[in-house]
Amino acid sequence: MRKTLPALIAHIAIILAVIIVMGTLGLIAAGLGAEENDKFTGEIERNVTLRILENDTAKEQGYLEELLNAFNEKYAEYGIKAVDANMDQYTDLEKGGPYGYGPDVLYQANDALMKYVDGKHILPLPIEQLECVDKVGEKAWEAYRAKAGGQEFTFGVPVNIQQPLLFYRKDLLPENWETEWDDDKNGVPDVIENWSDMYRFSQQIRRDSNGAKYGYMKSLNDGYFASGYFLSYGGYVFGGEDGKDVSDIGFSKNDGWMGGRIIRQLASVMNLECTEDTITRNSYSRMAQGTYFATMTTPDVYTLFIKEMVNAGYTEQYARDNLIMTDIPALPVSGDLEDESLGFKDMIAMGGVNGYAISSYTKAPNAALAFVNFATSYGMINRRSELLGISPARSDLAEALGGLNETIKENLDKGSIYVMPSVRALAQVWTPLQTYCATIAKDMLDNKNVYAGAEKLKEGIANVDKQIYDAIHTLGGS
């Protein structure tokens, strides 16, 4: 009995201590939640280090170093030091952020950044304090808006617009293209203006080379690029006015199924590698070797193509003069590459808006905001465009630069770029879509022709919608 009483008291004391500690921690956490909205006081924190997560290309091309040096010089009086976070460019803030290992400022695509909104891993930003607020188009801002507690907030600052572009070798065009491949005599080869001519040109290349060379080549199973064929014929990812209604999956809606027919036809001028990722990886070398005439990818990998052409023995100048990036070709209204009778329409491609967001775990939100403001200024984005070849989201700069930059900006404004919905459920879209695209491409190449008819294609894409719905609503992707 003597021993039990002190033991009991000791146990009670330990339990009380645990409760007190837990309670205190809970109160601190609640306090933090309340403070979250008041983080941007406008008073820049002094003597802090900001960890900036940028993409590999920015680092490789020396842009990040320039940006950090310029910012550090400007804010030297505050003692702020922005440094390279030196992490994987796809670092998941959800994983390390809460424990204090994430970056303070992140540059990623809108779908990657906006998935952090649910867990409150990124801060809603007072964008009215930013210089670029009225320079960036409304469509680009939309990609970073989300509702929280009934109110709409902006969680990121657009930097550049990502749109798939057609990459082709100008020097591989036939010498007589002006007479043979320019029906409208506009001085632009038809093969890069519409998919029907690209398809026919690809057939010709394969015939002339006995199958050793190819025209257009692309991994058709890549959902990001392949989705454009469905979107162009009235399909959509998620329904609702804002395109975020995850209960309505719409790749099969309207004439979306026609996208499947286009994919089958394109597969017929490729080989089985188009059903998996090989072409995505080998297109740099194969384009450099002249085995492929064209492919579709995003502009941020332009330097990789140039590097491979130089490795293949061309001079850099020759490579830059002949490796052309251009807007993606138009699709036939009929939804059939062999039927041009109804004319052509712009292809709608899945795209994105890359931008900056600020981690909720940063200890210097105001300094981080100052960095974002600086990094999205006209001068820095212009430099970024020069070095990395990005298409700026700033309208003033896009207009000043002109050319493809202006076209991409216009594409975004007129809806030819379908911005990836900024919802977490988007992650559940890719696998079913990828499987379907690979299946129909393989079906064509193996001459099985199960998906040769419209009905089967309609059934197939409707099944994709169902699989996506099930994945979202059973795996909790919404």
Add this chain to the structure above:
Amino acid sequence: MNKANVKVVKAKTKRVLNVLITYCILILVAFIFFFPCLWLILASFSKSGSIYSFDGFFPAQYGFDAFKSLFTDTVMYNYPRWFANTLFIAVMSCILGTFLTILTAYCMSRFRFKSRKAMMKATLLLGMFPSFMGTIAVYLIMTQFNLINQHWGLILIYSAQAPMGYMVQKGFFDTIPYSIDEAARIDGASNFTVFVKFILPLSKPMLVYTALTSFTWPWSDFILPKMLLIDKDLYTVAVGLMSLGETEFARFAAGSIFIAIPIIVLYFCLVKYMINGMAAGAVKE
């Protein structure tokens, strides 16, 4: 030719044929195992760097570019730093892991204490589960100890997990006669003296084996460093090589070849101790 000569010739032919077939099979098997290594070595000398620019199965042009860039182009991929990190983690894990494993095995072999059998069974059972099963738990524990993004976090995990495989070492200690311990104790030796002065010198081959296995695991592990290391400058070679870009295959191959070097050096340095140790106990003179 008489009958005896025919017999001799036949036997000789049979022997030659036997040797010939054995050699053919051995060469074939050796080739099958060696070919991937050869291919990787040749790929590392590819001039273009990309696997897709190969002329068929082998590189179209050869050069030292990949090896050069591996050690000089460190802006994006700091291979020398990754190599040094891996070496540090592996050496420290090897020292601590060997020490703990040998102590555990000695303890289980020589001492009789309460729950000894239960502990042995428990470790045997736990050892059957793959180590990556506990990765999430390990991650959370590491966050609490502030050991994420630190080499010491990895070293502690490797060292702490090493004694789980003490069974081999225990088996070895069991073969050392207990009478040696008893004789030493009669002469006044403590447990520690018995272990250090009598058991350890007899256990060289097992020490070498334990050290080698304790070194190779952290040297080539991918899962734990991938999970715990965030800063690129702290990466190990395995994680770093996986982060290489799509067109950097030759650099990947060159990096892969280089990571084999410490293991080979260690093996050649330590193998004589293993053989000497094994041979020492084999015959009584």
